[in-house]
Amino acid sequence: LSSSSSSPRMDPQTKFMEFPHVSAPIRDLMLGLVSSVETHLGSSLLPCSLPPDVQYYQNPNGNAEGTVFVRSAIPSSPVDFILGSWINCKLPSGGALNIASLSTYLKPSTNAPNFLIEVIQSTPTSLVLILDMPPRKDLVLYPEYLKTFYEDTELDRHRQLLEKLPEVTPYSSPSLYIRALISPTAILVRIEAEAGEITRIDEIIRDNLSPIANEMIEVWLSLCASVDKEVGEAEMAYLEKRDLITKTKTIEIDLGTNIPRLFGQEIADRVLGVLRGVFNV
Amino acid sequence: LSSSSSSPRMDPQTKFMEFPHVSAPIRDLMLGLVSSVETHLGSSLLPCSLPPDVQYYQNPNGNAEGTVFVRSAIPSSPVDFILGSWINCKLPSGGALNIASLSTYLKPSTNAPNFLIEVIQSTPTSLVLILDMPPRKDLVLYPEYLKTFYEDTELDRHRQLLEKLPEVTPYSSPSLYIRALISPTAILVRIEAEAGEITRIDEIIRDNLSPIANEMIEVWLSLCASVDKEVGEAEMAYLEKRDLITKTKTIEIDLGTNIPRLFGQEIADRVLGVLRGVFNV
Numbered sequence: 001l002s003s004s005s006s007s008p009r010m011d012p013q014t015k016f017m018e019f020p021h022v023s024a025p026i027r028d029l030m031l032g033l034v035s036s037v038e039t040h041l042g043s044s045l046l047p048c049s050l051p052p053d054v055q056y057y058q059n060p061n062g063n064a065e066g067t068v069f070v071r072s073a074i075p076s077s078p079v080d081f082i083l084g085s086w087i088n089c090k091l092p093s094g095g096a097l098n099i100a101s102l103s104t105y106l107k108p109s110t111n112a113p114n115f116l117i118e119v120i121q122s123t124p125t126s127l128v129l130i131l132d133m134p135p136r137k138d139l140v141l142y143p144e145y146l147k148t149f150y151e152d153t154e155l156d157r158h159r160q161l162l163e164k165l166p167e168v169t170p171y172s173s174p175s176l177y178i179r180a181l182i183s184p185t186a187i188l189v190r191i192e193a194e195a196g197e198i199t200r201i202d203e204i205i206r207d208n209l210s211p212i213a214n215e216m217i218e219v220w221l222s223l224c225a226s227v228d229k230e231v232g233e234a235e236m237a238y239l240e241k242r243d244l245i246t247k248t249k250t251i252e253i254d255l256g257t258n259i260p261r262l263f264g265q266e267i268a269d270r271v272l273g274v275l276r277g278v279f280n281v
Numbered sequence: 282l283s284s285s286s287s288s289p290r291m292d293p294q295t296k297f298m299e300f301p302h303v304s305a306p307i308r309d310l311m312l313g314l315v316s317s318v319e320t321h322l323g324s325s326l327l328p329c330s331l332p333p334d335v336q337y338y339q340n341p342n343g344n345a346e347g348t349v350f351v352r353s354a355i356p357s358s359p360v361d362f363i364l365g366s367w368i369n370c371k372l373p374s375g376g377a378l379n380i381a382s383l384s385t386y387l388k389p390s391t392n393a394p395n396f397l398i399e400v401i402q403s404t405p406t407s408l409v410l411i412l413d414m415p416p417r418k419d420l421v422l423y424p425e426y427l428k429t430f431y432e433d434t435e436l437d438r439h440r441q442l443l444e445k446l447p448e449v450t451p452y453s454s455p456s457l458y459i460r461a462l463i464s465p466t467a468i469l470v471r472i473e474a475e476a477g478e479i480t481r482i483d484e485i486i487r488d489n490l491s492p493i494a495n496e497m498i499e500v501w502l503s504l505c506a507s508v509d510k511e512v513g514e515a516e517m518a519y520l521e522k523r524d525l526i527t528k529t530k531t532i533e534i535d536l537g538t539n540i541p542r543l544f545g546q547e548i549a550d551r552v553l554g555v556l557r558g559v560f561n562v
Contacts (some may be wrong), residue, residue, distance in 0.1 A: 041354075061301070088415060121490060125384065136419070136524075138419035138422065139457075139461035140419070140461050140462055140523060140526065140527060141419065141522070141523050141526060143458060143530060145528065146457055146458060146461060150457055151457055156457065159453075170451045172440075176420075176427055176431055176437065176465040176466065177420070177421075177424060177427060177465075178431055179465035180420035180427060180465050181421055182465075183461075184458075184460035184461050185457065186455040197368055241422070242419075242421060242422050243423065245422060
C-alpha cells in the first residue's frame with residue numbers, strides 16, 4: 001500500500017470541512033457559506049482535485065496545520081473556481097492563530113464582483129473580519145458598475161449595522177494593495193470583547209455577522225454568479241489583465257506570506273505552486 | 282459707476298483668503314497650504330479670473346456666503362489648476378456650518394496624483410477632515426503606481442499617527458464614489474472633543490494636523506507637480522477619460538449638492554456653471 005500516500009482515495013471535502021480548531025459559530029458560518037455556494041452552483045462545480053498533501057498539510061514541528069479546498073467550475077459556468085482554506089498554528093503563549101477563508105472567482109466572460117470572507121483570530125476574545133464583494137473594474141472609471149453592484153444592492157447598510165456594536169471598530173489592512181482591492185462597502189473590522197467575555201464573540205458571530213454574510217453570499221449568487229453579462233472582447237481583455245494582477249498580488253500578500261512563515265519554505269513551495277496553477281498566474 | 286458691479290477691479294485673492302468664519306488654526310492651515318503651492322509654482326500660475334459674483338456669493342437671506350478661488354497654470358506646466366473654496370452658513374441653532382477646501386489638479390500630460398484637503402465643521406467641538414492625494418490611475422491594475430506614490434512615500438504613517446489621538450475616529454463618506462476615489466492612505470477622520478473643549482480642537486489642528494498637511498503638500502509639490510512623467514498617447518487618453526469622470530462626479534456629489542441646498546438654484550447655476558467651465562466638464 002505504499003502508493004496510498006501519493007494518491008489515496010479520500011473525500012476531498014473532509015479536512016477542509018472539519019474546521020476542527022475554531023468555535024462552533026465560526027464553523028457554522030463558514031460551512032453555511034460553502035453549502036449555499038455548492039447548493040446554488042450544483043453540478044456546475046467539479047470535485048476538488050488538489051493533491052492530498054496540498055488539501056491538508058502540517059509543518060515538521062507539528063504545531064501548525066492547514067487545508068486548501070478548490071472546486072473549479074465547468075467551462076459554461078460564469079464561475080471560475082471557489083477557494084476555501086484554513087490555517088491553525090499553536091502559539092508559544094498557549095493560544096493559537098486561526099485563519100479561515102472562502103473566496104469565489106468569476107471568469108472574464110462576466111465582469112461581476114468576486115466574493116471574499118476571511119476570519120483571523122489570534123485570541124479567544126478578538127478577531128479580524130474581512131467580508132466583501134471585491135470589484136473587478138475600476139469604480140472611479142465605471143460609476144455605473146458601482147451603482148449596479150454596490151449602491152443599488154445597499155451593501156453599505158451591513159457595514160453600518162455591524163459598526164454600531166461597541167465591540168466593533170474599523171480595521172485597516174497593513175497592505176495598501178488589499179485596501180485598494182476591496183470595495184467601498186467592504187466590511188473590514190476588528191471585533192474585540194472584554195477579557196473573559198469569550199461567549200460575547202460567539203454571540204456577535206452568530207447573531208450579527210452570520211446573517212450579514214449569508215445575505216451577502218445570496219446577493220453574490222443571484223446577481224453575480226448566475227448571469228453572464230455578455231462582455232465584449234475589449235472588456236474581456238481588461239478583465240483578464242486585472243484579474244491576473246489581482247490574483248498574483250493576493251497570493252503574494254496573503255498566503256504567500258503566511259504559509260512560508262508558519263510552515264517553512266518546502267511546504268510553502270508545494271502548496272503555493274499548486275495554488276498558482278489554480279489561479280493561473 | 283453702474284458698470285462696477287458687473288466688472289469691478291478687485292484683488293482676486295481677497296475674499297477667499299480672508300477665511301473670516303473659521304478659527305485661527307484652520308485659517309493658518311489653509312493659508313499656509315495655498316502659500317506653499319503659490320510659492321512653489323510661482324509664475325506658472327495665472328491670476329484668478331473668475332467673475333466677481335462667483336468669487337464671492339451670498340444667498341438672498343444673507344445667512345450663507347461662499348467663495349471660489351481658481352488659478353489655472355500656463356500650458357507648459359504639469360498643473361492644470363488649483364481650486365480653493367469656502368462656504369459659511371448660519372444654522373437656526375445659532376451655530377454655523379463651515380466648509381473650507383483646497384484641491385489641485387494635474388494635466389493628462391502627467392499621471393501623478395492630485396491633492397485634496399477639506400475641513401467640514403458644524404459644531405465648535407467637532408469637525409470632519411479629508412486629506413489625500415487622490416490617485417489618477419486604478420491602483421489595482423497599476424501596483425507600481427501604488428508603490429511610487431503611496432508606499433515609497435510612507436504616506437500611511439500620517440494617518441496612523443493621527444488616529445492614535447483619542448479624539449480622532451475614522452470617518453466614512455456617505456458617498457461610495459468618494460470612498461472609491463480616495464487613496465488607501467487617505468485621512469478621512471472625525472475629530473471630536475468633549476463638550477466645551479473648544480481649544481482642544483484648535484490644538485489638534487495646530488499641533489497634529491497642520492504638520493501632516495504641510496508635509497503632504499510638500500510631497501505633492503516635489504513628487505507630483507514638478508516632473509512631467511512623459512506619458513504616452515494611450516495613457517494620456519486613459520487619464521483624460523478618468524479625470525473627466527472624476528471631475529464630473531466630484532462637482533455632482535460635493536459642490537453640486539451643497540450649493541443648491543444652501544444658496545438656492547439661481548446662485549448654484551451661476552457658480553456651478555463657471556466651475557464646470559474650469560473643470561472642462
